[in-house]
Amino acid sequence: MRLHQLDVTAFGPFGGSQGVDFDDLSAAGLFLLHGPTGAGKTSVLDAVCYALYGSVPGARQSGQGMALRSDHAAVGTRTEVRLELTVAGRRLEVTRQPPWERPKLRGKGTTVDKAQTWLREYDAGAGTWKDLSRSHQEVGEEITHLLGMSREQFCQVVLLPQGDFARFLRADAEARGKLLGRLFDTRRFAEVEKRLAERRRTTEARVREGDATLLADAHRMQQAAGDAMEPPELAPGEPGLAEAVLTAAAVARSTARELLAVADCRLTAAESAQAAAERDLAAARELDRLQRRFGEARERAARLAERADAHRTAQARMERARKAEGVAPALELRDAADAEHRRAAAAEERARAPLSQDLADAGAAGLAAAARRAAEELGGLDSARRAERRLAELVGERTRLDRQERVDEDVLHEAESWLADWETTRTALQAHVDSAQEAATRAEQLAVQRDPAQRRLNAARQRDQYAADTEDAQRQALASAEQAVEARAHWLDLKEQRLNGIAAELAEGLTEGAPCAVCGATEHPDPARRIAGHVDREAEEHALAAYQAADERRAVAERRLGTVREALAAATAEAGDAPTARLTEEAEELERRYARARASASGLHAAQEELRRAEHEREQRIAAQQQAAVRAASRVGNRERLESERSALEEELTRARGTADSVAARAAELGLRAARLTEAADAARVAEDTAQRLKDADARLADAAFRAGFDTPRDAAAALLDDTAHRELQRRLDAFDAEEAAVRAVLTEADTAAAARRPPAGLTAAEHTAADAGRRLREASSARDAAARRCAELDRLSAHATTSVRRLAPLREEHGRVARLASLAAGTSADNERRMRLESYVLAARLEQVAAAATARLQRMSSGRYTLVHSDDRTGRGRSGLGLHVVDAWTGRERDTATLSGGETFFASLALALGLADVVTDEAGGVRLDTLFIDEGFGSLDDQTLDEVLDVLDALRERDRSVGIVSHVADLRRRIHAQLEVVKGRSGSVLRQRGDG
Structure with missing residues (x-):
């Protein structure tokens, strides 16, 4: 993997757009990244990591999303990181824009834009860039696949943190196991x-x-x-x-x-x-x-x-x-005939009881003749029945005519009374409609005036509030400016005092026989001493931090003052100079007038509806009055016709009723008489027949009893x-x-x-x-x-x-x-002689590979004196596998890495970091890393050791590999000509690049 170009905009401490040409820096093989504390050296490395993985390393992960945006950036400038690199033979360009909060295009306030990601590939044949993807997930998967490393592995092997490996050298087996476990997964x-x-x-x-x-x-x-x-x-x-x-x-x-x-x-x-x-x-x-x-x-x-x-x-x-x-059949026949005769006699007696005295002794034939005469008389009453029904209908029709006449008289009287008051009613209703219509027109006119008055009142209230806020913001801005000036003066005083006493600080680092970092002498006859009130580096940095914090508060207060002043000007332009109390009274009076007009206008529809109903009712009453007059004229002719027909029917019914109250009563009387006579005639015939059958049965019974040997029929019945x-x-x-x-x-x-x-x-x-x-x-x-x-x-x-x-x-x-x-x-089995867990065994093998790769560089840095070896010696709880020792060729003895001095620890940890980078790279798939960064630690080396370390790093340039050193050591600026300097200022940091030459 080789880096070519890095461009950042509004990222971290960089308020504007800054670019890094890694091709120019890498031409010399070694290049130096330097700058004062807090300028943003680490932010350059963060930008590389963010472009590749969409997040920054280690503990700085909390600074994601909108927190990556520079506080020095202009309001309308979007944060962006663009990295151009070559990996796996492909030249790619990755562009990432984190989410940012920008002002709304319309109206006030802000809105948040989502994060954006682009991945492009350079087509050498066509000489153009080709878009590959704009998906966060797809771009991340593609970069991870090409690099073959996770973000943690990349940060460990490309951005070599020396402090971590110094701790790794002195750590126990458990701490080493955790680090190796993260690196080798x-x-x-x-x-x-x-x-x-x-x-x-x-x-x-x-x-x-x-x-x-x-x-x-x-x-x-x-x-x-x-x-x-x-x-x-x-x-x-x-x-x-x-x-x-x-x-x-x-x-x-x-x-x-x-x-x-x-x-x-x-x-x-x-x-x-x-x-x-x-x-x-x-x-x-x-x-x-x-x-x-x-x-x-x-x-x-x-x-x-x-x-x-x-x-x-x-x-x-x-x-x-x-x-x-043998006599039983005759007995049964005689008993049946006797019973039948008694029933017939009883029926004849019941049928003759209702008859008149003149028919009491009549025979069956006489009774039948009387029944026929009664039926003939009943048949002659049909015409009288029809006349009686028609007379009832005539009475009903006369009653309906009388009832209709009374109803029509009521309708005429009510219509005349209502129509007499019509003009008065119509005038009152029309006046109500006109009044409501005028109120509706007045409410519409007032509604147009309400919104401007309310907006002006709200603007006046905001104007008053912003005026008070402006005074408060002016006081805070003035106080913050004074505090910033005092903090800066205090910091400059402390800095000057420290520079005056810097010799004492340098003297404290002198060791007898070791060369002075300033003059190079190995003898120190009269080193400077600290005086009372000496200002050390910590006090200076504390004062600087206090000044920076005060300056930041001042900038925040000034920005707030500008914002409040803009809001005050906008509110004053809207409200004018009128007092808020007067605008409030005017708005309230306008609101009361509008409410009264709305209340009066609310009855317009009801008044219109009431007028339409009254007009409709007038039309209905006039029509009802006319219809009642027509019906009264037709009733006169109907009464005369009904009276003539009634007289004729009453004469006919008088003849048909005779002595009865009605024709129906006469018909019922004749029907009952005919039925009784018929019933009595039938009963008389049945009684005569049963008497003859009883006489025949007595004769047959007497003959049967004699033939069976009984004296009388009674003796036979008893037996x-x-x-x-x-x-x-x-x-x-x-x-x-x-x-x-x-x-x-x-x-x-x-x-x-x-x-x-x-x-x-x-x-x-x-x-x-x-x-x-x-x-x-x-x-x-x-x-x-x-x-x-x-x-x-x-x-x-x-x-x-x-x-x-x-x-x-x-x-x-x-x-x-x-x-x-x-x-x-x-590691608990007796067969496991060293009592090593499986993971520890694998990590021990990896540590052995790392020690072998680191030794090749450590021997050169130490002039062949030191060699790193892996140890299987048992440690705590009787287990082993992650020991790391150094072999000193001068003494021939093997000792723990924790016994190395500060300088020895530095180049040992550097060698270990480089060796670990090689092993992790091979483990991740053998991706070649053409660009490496080494962070700090060079200040603890003497000149000879520093030369040896730089020779080892210079050897990394083999096969076109470049190494970037991140350091404050001033001597490195003379030794390394290709440099990338980070310069901080009040408006943010800027980058200055100088190539080899």
Whole structure:
């Protein structure tokens, strides 16, 4: 990577635009970057880093975004950094603009513009620049990919901070490990250690979980086996647990099978005894049954003999009932005819009751003739019914005409009264509309005057406020200017006092035998001494800082005063010279007038609507008045026509009603008479028919009773049995016959008679014996089932435990392998002789490479005296790997780098920094770094050592490499001709460049 051109604008301490031509500076190989403290030497390096990565190094990262902008920059100048460089054979230009707060283009105040980034590449063939990207992310990824380094690595290998490496030389192994870990990014090896430790914990937890499951199976087997098994007294994770569990399971299974064989034998014996007892009990029960059967048959035979007379009487009753069944149809026919005749007679009596006395003895034919005459008279009343309905309609029409006449009279009266006052009403409403219209016009005129008056009032208030702020700002600006002058005078006084006593400061740095930095003499016979009140460098710098702070406060106060004065002028131009109180009164009076006009104008629409409604109502009332007059004229003719038709209908109805109140009442009377006569005629015919059928039924019944052998029909009816009595009598007869046959069959059985002759059966003793045998069988069966279940449960648990042991075998093997690797990587394993962690081992290898690369330059700087070597000696907690020693060729002894003197530490740290830059560059992908910067530390070197160091740095120019030295040492300005000077001033710092020559 080679830098060509750097341009900065409004960046850091640079208020304007500044440029650095690195091609010119790099022509000599070495160039010097110098300037007073606070001028901005570091800001040049920050600009390079910001252009490449969009952020600045290390602790200065807090100064990002708008904080990168120079306080000396003009208001409209945007901060920008542009860097032109060659990397990986490509010439690129990177431009970055951080976000900045600028004045708004319109109006007052400020707005923030977003950050901008451009990446361009030079096309040598076309001789033009080609745009590549304007995306922050894409540009960052492209630069990082081409450089092959992160921002931290770039700052470490290109911007070499000597102070960090001096501390690195004196640091312990842990501090060196942190720095090397950041540079070489060994987090992946630490992640490997962490991953191995996590896998060890994971596999250990899985093994412990499997052992816990195995122990749970062992405890369940103990519960199943009872006292036949003792669980292993081992915890999860202890060796031998699986073998102990499987051994205990095998012993438990063997014991359970023996107990099962014993239970089988006991069960077989109990089954034999129970079968014999069941056979004896069955024989005793059969003998007892036969004996009881014979005794019960003898008792049933005795009871049958007692019921023999009643049985013969029931047989005779059943025979008489069978004969009466032949007469039953005639009896049923006669009863039905009698019932029918009584119903018909009752109906005829009810139908004749409402009839008049002259029809009480009339027959069915006379009643039917009277009903026909009544129906004919009813049919002649249809015309009268229509006339009656029409008369009702005429009455309704006359009523409607009277009601309409009253309504029309009310409408005419109301319309005449309302129209009489119309002119007065219209005049009042029109006046209301005109008044509201005038108020609306007045409100519009006042509204135009309101905004200017309010703006002028607001401007007057701001004018008063800015006037007070201007006086305050003038006082602050004057006070700040006085303080700045006093601080500058104090600083110049202290500076002059320090220059007067500078010899004492230089004398304090003299060492006997060492050359003087001023005259070069090695003898110092009379060095200067500090006098009372001597001003040292710290006091001078403190006074300078106080002056700079006071000057900054003065500038801020002056800027504030200018801002307030501009605002006061703008407010005065807007408000004029009128007093604020008068403008306030005018604005308030204008506002009150405007409010009154708005209130008066708010009723305009309502007044217009009310006038339109009144006009519409007038039109409606005039139309209603005309329509009422037309309807009154038509009602006169309708009344005459209705009166003529009503008289004709009343005459016709008088004739049709007769003695009734109305035609409807007469029709109802005739309809009821016809219905009653018809009903009575029908009832008389039915009564005559049923009387004849009853007479025929009596004759047939007397003939049937005589043929069945009964003296009278009444005797035959008495002998009949209903269905329930017949079934009950037949059931008693059948039951007696069945019982007699069953008793006879039992008494004639050979087995029953033989059993009756034997002694009584011993049933109770046989039942007790069978119950005891059944109980012993159940106990033996339960014991056998329990033993079988125990064997099955132990077999299942043993199989599960065996499967668990087989499944745990590869887990145990994996855990052992992972645990050994994790212990080895963590440095706790006995196989790790030096007890080095994996990350430390990798860092030790990197440190060994750095020491080898640094030694090549250190030997030249020290004239072959010193060599850096890596040490594996153990340090704290018994671990090793990051020791760094120096070998002194003059003594031949190896010692710690912390024992080096100040000058030796400088060139040792410089050599270490250069060597580390080479190793990190190779680690990052071998990108060639053609431009390097080395920061401070040269003031501690003598002339000879300084020459040797510069020779080493000059050797870096091989293959066109350039090195920039950042230093305050005045001697370097004489030795290095190519220089970049940073000069600070009140308006910001500027750059002065001088090439070789």
